[in-house]
Amino acid sequence: MSWSLPRLLEGLHNEMQQKLETTRAVFGHPVTKGNASEAVWLKLLQTYLPQRYQAETAHVVDSNDKFSDQIDIVIFDRQYSPFIFKYEGQIIVPAESVYGVFEAKQAINAEQVEYAQKKVESVRKLHRTSLPIPHAGGTYPAKSPIPILGGILTFDSDWTPPLGVALQKALGKGNGDQRLNMGCVAAHGNFRYDSSIADYQLIPANRPATAFLFDLIAQLQFSGTVPMIDIRAYAEWLAK
Numbered sequence: 648m649s650w651s652l653p654r655l656l657e658g659l660h661n662e663m664q665q666k667l668e669t670t671r672a673v674f675g676h677p678v679t680k681g682n683a684s685e686a687v688w689l690k691l692l693q694t695y696l697p698q699r700y701q702a703e704t705a706h707v708v709d710s711n712d713k714f715s716d717q718i719d720i721v722i723f724d725r726q727y728s729p730f731i732f733k734y735e736g737q738i739i740v741p742a743e744s745v746y747g748v749f750e751a752k753q754a755i756n757a758e759q760v761e762y763a764q765k766k767v768e769s770v771r772k773l774h775r776t777s778l779p780i781p782h783a784g785g786t787y788p789a790k791s792p793i794p795i796l797g798g799i800l801t802f803d804s805d806w807t808p809p810l811g812v813a814l815q816k817a818l819g820k821g822n823g824d825q826r827l828n829m830g831c832v833a834a835h836g837n838f839r840y841d842s843s844i845a846d847y848q849l850i851p852a853n854r855p856a857t858a859f860l861f862d863l864i865a866q867l868q869f870s871g872t873v874p875m876i877d878i879r880a881y882a883e884w885l886a887k
Contacts, residue, residue, distance in 0.1 A: 767797030
């Protein structure tokens with residue numbers, strides 16, 4: 648049999664959806680079920696995102712000693728960011744290195760959307776440093792911190808229809824640092840915030856998990872590179 652891109656993409660999506668569906672059907676305890684679902688999404692991103700990005704469950708810290716909530720999936724830079732803390736199974740990354748944060752849940756509903764909005768806000772409100780960048784001909788000015796993507800990833804929806812007015816209304820309550828940029832309901836479709844119309848596009852997609860992955864990679868490409876972190880701002884805490 649010859650290679651086929653449509654069959655490859657279909658296989659990727661079917662594998663993802665089957666894992667999420669099995670997690671929902673087999674695990675009885677809500678926490679166990681939630682952890683398993685989170686692991687499925689993490690594995691997808693760890694496998695298919697370009698290697699300059701890393702995805703982990705983590706807290707985010709800034710140079711003012713402020714911490715985010717624990718985030719199910721933090722996508723952060725491993726090419727230019729100089730450090731990451733790992734302690735007793737906990738991962739802590741500097742705010743400057745973060746590209747995106749996502750909550751992974753079994754099903755989307757108003758409560759889970761609000762929960763994700765608050766989790767995203769806890770990262771976006773952190774302070775991020777940025778230093779001028781030296782080069783052979785002089786120095787580039789300090790780069791403005793990139794916008795941090797935020798979203799929610801689920802297998803199913805508690806609404807009927809799964810992607811409709813109720814979802815639009817719940818998403819619309821999150822503005823500013825609470826706004827979710829994108830998300831996936833793997834059994835039904837995706838959503839994306841469109842700044843040109845200041846509203847959400849609800850996309851009943853074929854193979855939603857794969858469509859989300861490609862959309863995420865495209866948005867990360869347009870994010871550019873994280874700013875040059877001021878490591879001395881963190882080092883000041885050594886004397887305190």
